[in-house]
Amino acid sequence: MTLLETDRPTLDLEDIVESAATALEGAPTLEVIRWAAATFGDRICLTSSMSDAALIHLVSKVKPGIDVLFVDTGYHFAETIGTRDAVEAVYPVNVINVTPSRTVAEQEAALGPRLNGRNPDLCCHLRKVEPLGKALEGYMAWFSGIRREETASRRDRRVVEWDRKRGMVKVNPILDWTQQQMDDYIEDNGVLVNPLHYDGYPSIGCEPCTQPVAPGEDPRSGRWAGMGKSECGIHL
Ligand code: SF4
Structure with missing residues (x-):
């Protein structure tokens, strides 16, 4: 039973976000995760791009069995699919493979080849944003692994925030983590990483x-390089 069910059954979710965002800003990561698990129970899930399993490792310690949503766009590297399968085998989580309404072949038949090169915003919408939005409909909240230092648009985000686009709560437990903290956590805990x-x-x-990135370059400069795009739209 969650706090939502026991304490204040009619509590407005946006009220929860406002008070929690203030109370938990700067709080230890595990405290944020414990608060979210206690508040939302089985109505919270986690999303992962399978770049690494740091957040999965953290959250599964507090809430084993949590649903982990992976958006399988049909365009992933084999290494990413392998990381997804390894996560499913190693951690006590329930990996859910989320797929777009059309396969890659169906999309190409309907909209032409290489939509990603001609209109990456539409491609990301159809293959990432829309399917994830549908998959999230059964939950009240979701954990995301975004970090402030990754992009300019993430700097002003909050650890707990209202996801206006989807009408639910978004929890970002590692928002303040630096790349060094990520690297240390992964090494200290033997966390699975996409090779x-x-x-x-x-x-x-x-x-x-x-694309690969040279040492010292912006770590995200290999994403949509030369396309004037830095986010797929899931986190905007
Ligand atoms: Fe994937 Fe977006 Fe590129 Fe399409 S445009 S292949 S969804 S990253």
């Missing part, structure tokens, strides 16, 4: 839209 990280890909998305 592409060791091959020059510090940020990993779909294969047609992800």
Whole structure:
């Protein structure tokens, strides 16, 4: 039974967000995760791009069995699919493979080849934003692994925030983590990592839209390189 069910059954979700966002800003990561697990029970899930399993490792310690949504766009690297399968085998979580309404072949038949090159915003909407939105409909809240230092648009985000686009709560427990903290946590805990990280890909998305990055370059500069795009739209 969750706090929502026991204490204040009519509590407005936006009220929860406002008070929690203030109370938990700067709080230890596990405190944020414990609050979310106690508040939302089985009505919270986690989303992962399978770049690494740091957030999955953290959350599964507090809430084993949690649903982990992975958006399988049909354009992923084989290494990313392998990481998804390894996560499913190693951690006590329930991995859910979320797929777009059309396969890649069906999309190409309907909209022409290489939509990612001609209109990446539409491609990301159809293959990422829309399917994830549908999959999230059964939940009240979701954990995301975004971090402030990743992009300019993430700097002003809050640890607990109201997801206006989907009408639900979004919890960002590692928002303040630096890359060094990520690296240390992964090493100290033997966390699963997408092997592409060791091959020059510090940020990993779909294969047609992800390039390796030289040491010292912006880690996200290999995503949609030359397209004037830095976010798929899930986190905007
Ligand atoms: Fe399409 Fe590229 Fe977006 Fe993947 S990252 S959904 S291939 S535009």
